[in-house]
Every structure is written in structure tokens, then in C-alpha cells.
Amino acid sequence: MPDRKALQADMISAHTGPSPGHGMQRDLEVCKLIDTTTCIGCKACEVACAEWNDLPFTPTTFDNTYQTMPQTSYHFWNLIKFNEHQNPDGTIQWLMRKDQCMHCADPGCLAACPADGAIVKYANGIVDFNQENCIGCEFCVSGCPFEIPRFNPMTKKVYKCTLCSDRVGEGLEPACIKACPTGCLKFGSKDDMKFIAGERAKQLRDNFGWQNAGVYDPQSVGGTHVIYVLHDATDPERYGGLPSNPTIPWSYTVWKWLFKPVLGTFALFGFLGVLAHYVTSGPRLAQPEPPGKEKING
């Protein structure tokens, strides 16, 4: 009997049958709130993430911005993206967005994954990769609408932000949340975070003149467990490619809900055919050589 762990599995990649322990407990849905309007781009969250997860320090590339590197990597899960956006009136907005796994309620990586138990979604909403079961096929990389999973060519496994599942399971907040000096990162239950985000967006609309301020919690992936407050929720693309309508590629939906069952059914029919043939015709026996064959060959 395994020890009861603090986190209960809710969805398991490529697992036949229900998830073990599913629905055994009520579980609090956790959520990370990122208020992009109060982020100062100090990168304390980047350092705290690399420090807590013991990620190695490597040389980075410079691309004429304040950004640490062009995109997240297998050893850098949390990246502040700096973007300069030109408003219609000619003014420039300098936007900073913390880019990391969004922990979707309906994760594209998990739908795409063919390895049993390599990707687990816990009942509290965290989507975690289990590298022990990962086969390194990189389907999750193309299945993710946010371009988050990253392949490590040395270990041949895929890595990404875990929302510090080890810390959250023990009742601590993720490392990035704890470090944030401006308080633009918050962590708590999904309901609380949605409420705080809504209040902040209302404040931005009413008092600061951001008519389009709103909360980014895309329902096309069932909502996410990382939500943003944006100056302009109608155009999330300006924040370094945040998709306004993230979707799981249709090929994966077809693969999972059509091809896999259909192919399974064909395989079953094939097996039944073999069985029927065995029952009706019996096993194939060695036939005597037809006379005269040697002469033709010779």
C-alpha cells in the first residue's frame, strides 16, 4: 500500500480506466495570479525558480531587450517577457509578462501524451510531468497552446514548470510567488484569485482609464490555474505571444477520441477474426510437399 500523498491525481496521460484515487477527496483548486500592471520586471521570480528547482546556470543570449533569453528552456521554466507596444496615439507601453506553464484545466500536453503516467493533472489543478515515465516523444511540445514544454536533448525527457508541486503539496506557496517583491504575484484558491483579479481589473477600468482591462483565464482550455490581469484583455498577443484563444490542436483531439478507439476496435476485430478462424478451421498443419516440385526448381 503506497503512502497517501498530499496531492490526488485527477487526470493521467494515456491511462486506461479511471485515475486511481479520483474523487476520493475534496481538493482545493489552487491558482497563481499575475498582475502584469504592477510587475516591474525585476526577475526575482526567475532567480527564485532556478534556485528552488536546482536548475543549472548557463550562458544566455542577448537580443536587444531586457529579457534573460528569447524563450523558456528545459532548465529555465520561468521567463519575464519584455515587450514594447506602440499605442495608436504613438505612446509606447513597456509590458512585462511572466511566462511559464499555465496549468490548464484541460491540458493539451496531457491529451497529446502517449505515455502512461508521464503527465499528471492533480485534483488541485497542477499539471506535472513525471520524467520517470516520459518517453521523450515530444508530442506534449506540439500539443501545448502556450509553447511551454521543453525537450532536454541530454536526458531525452521533457521539462516544464511544476507550479512547485513539491512545495504546494506541503502547504507552501511556489518559489516565484514567495519572492515577488511588488506583490504582483499572488497564490491561493482559484475562487479567491478570480475575485482579486476581477476587483483589480475593475479598479483599472474605473480609476486608471484602462477601458479594456480584464482577466485572462481562457475558457477554450477550460480555464487555467495561472491567470493574468492585463491592461487590455482584448489583445493578449501584445504581451509576447499570449494566445487570445488557446486551443489544443485538432489533430490531437482526433487522435485521442477517434483514431485511438477506432484502431483499438480494428485490433479487437482482428484478434476475433483469428480466433474465429482457429475455431472453424483449426490450426494450420504442415502440408505434404506437392510432387514434382523439385524437378521444376532443378
Next chain:
Amino acid sequence: MEVSRRTFLKGTVLGGAAFSALGFDLTPVYAQTNALKISRASETRSTCPYCSVSCGVIIYTLGDKAKNAIPQVVHVEGDPDHPINRGTLCPKGSSLQQDILNDRRLLKPQVRRPGATEWEDISWDQAYTEIAQRVKKTRDDSFLEKDAQGRTVNRCEGIAFTGGCTDTNEFNYLVVKSMRSLGVCYLENQARV
């Protein structure tokens, strides 16, 4: 009590069914997160040495400080009970572990002599001796007994002292005592804590 083969089998089946029905799932639960790396580490409170804000930090050290365990820092993060930062840290503070575990950390005194381009390793004894000689010379050269109006001031104007934010009260007491005894007026500390 005699148990027949039939009773034994019945009991086994019923017991097994009850065991499963009561929620004992014998298949492995997939929820296996990494173990918390600081769960049994020693916690030491300290102060971030970088700027004058003086954020409180907790240093997590391997082991429970038992006699045979050699302590090793495994993690540093903000102290949530500290009134200044309440658990938060800036990027420099978040990297404090690298302040301790660093190949390039300076472990012995070095000197760069006037006109030299390279740093030179010296012993602690030599460093103390040279510092003492320079302090003595500077004080002798710049000591002012009376100011322009003829008032007794007894001050040493050629030396200044600055402290850092991790200096303790005890250290600062000694600093004030020793510097005032030399006549140093330019006493400063970057931390207002």
C-alpha cells in the same frame, strides 16, 4: 474453533471485498511529487548582505546539526516573519545561495598595491600589520588638535568608516568605540535598521 475450507474461502473473499469497498485502493496512486528538499533541513535566520533594506532570510542547511553531520547550505529564501520584506526577496537576494556556494568566493586577503595591475595574495598577519601601519600614518598626518578658531577638537580627518547592513549591534558598538578613540568623525553605516 474449527475453520472449514469453505468458511475460510468465504471469509477471505468477503474480507477482500470489504477492504476494497472501504476505500483501500491497491493500485499505486500516481500522485508522486518530489519530496520537499527542505522538509528536515535546519533553519537559520539571517539578513541579506546586499543593500540597506536588510531583508530577512532563512538559510536552510542540510542535516539537523548533529555532531557528525557537516552542514551544507541547500536553499535560501525570504523570512515571512521579518517585518521588512515579509518573505519576499529581490533577484539578488533570491540568489543568496550562490553567495555561499561559489567557486569564485574570496577566501583569503588580497592586496593591489599602488600602481600594480594584479591582485596579490597576502597572509592575515601581513594584512593586519599593513592596515595598522597605514592607519597610524594617516592619523599622524591628518590629526587636528585645534580648529581655526583655536578650539580643541582632537579629530582625525583623514579616515572615514562605513559599515554594512549585516553588522550586528555588538560589532557596531566596537566600531564606534575604536573609531571614536582614533578621533574619526566620519562614521557612517549604509543600513538604517
